[in-house]
Amino acid sequence: MQIGIIGLPQSGKTTIFRALTGGRAERSTFAPGGLQVQTAIVNVPDPRLDALGERFQPRRTVHAQIQYTDIGGLERGLGEAGGLSGPLLNQIAQNDALMVVLRAFPSAIVPHPEGSIDPARDLAIIQDELMLSDMALIERRLQRLRERMSKGGTPAEREANAREMALLERLMAVLEAGRPLRDEPLSPDEERMLRGYGFLTQKPLLIIVNQGDDPADDLPMPKAPEGERITMLALRGQLEMELAQMSPEEAAEFLAEFGIEELGLYRVVRASYEVLGLITFFTMNEEEIRAWALRRGGTALEAAATIHTDLARGFIRAEVIEYDRLLEAGSLAEARRRGWLRLEGKDYIVQDGEMLYIRFNV
């Protein structure tokens, strides 16, 4: 799963990216079409995994991961000028969700492209850019479909084209009414039809209000947009970046001194998980205990496929236990003896925090 970090210039995207990665996991910057892009994979902090690791002492403890990409280059007015450039659009479109960074920190030395600090206005600017980009994409596609229709085609082709055109026209009306595509209910069929488009306003949105170090400077939070796959969170980006670069001991001391309960980046990663619609399940053997991400509502078979295609191909049954019951039993064998492991079939809906042991045969 990957999240693209976007926002106006100087809003603190790179600062927050560094906070998430602790400045360690950065990979080389590459720049197709002159873009500034950097990517890092971040472990999802999970106290349950820590507890399992401590109790069972496997050789390895492996976290679920999320990939973050810091994408520079989005600015006001790109959408009006005929849409985002191909490379920028591709960079943004390939993510499962978007993180929008809004500047709320005061600074005499960092200029703001709009000349003043107003996170609600900046959010509107970004949302407009995303909407204009989707409208341009729909417009281009409709144009092509109309041309194709005028050339004839088989009845089946014409029918498919007509259905796609009707759907795109409906979505255009949604955007023209100022609503993101995220809010438009779609049938599974329609979703399938749209999968290849990568519409930006369809993606889940995590909005980060980037505040300054001093709470006395905090502005009122902008009104959080309503909707299901959209979340807003405040973060002191610069402070978090500095914390992330300290040793764990130093950071803990610092947190205690300022009465901060946990690193803000933990909240960001959790919110990312939430907005992506993911849950965690665990697997365990002598070698490793591992946390895996699965889409909420995913089945035991999908969980098996996440681990390895062989497990899905040869799936027989899943043995399932909540992680805390496993801790209580002390071992899988003991849990089995006590009858705490449930046998579930491939359609079983996996719940957050369950340990799965897949029985398979290939």
Ligand SMILES: Nc1nc2c(ncn2[C@@H]2O[C@H](COP(=O)(O)OP(=O)(O)O)[C@@H](O)[C@H]2O)c(=O)[nH]1
């Ligand atoms: N005082 C303060 N400065 C910040 C904060 N976040 C970012 N900056 C500064 O703002 C400038 C732009 O930040 P950067 O992360 O490069 O923004 P980007 O263009 O969105 O990637 C840099 O000089 C940062 O040091 C913050 O929370 N507080």
Ligand SMILES: [Mg+2]
């Ligand atoms: Mg940057």
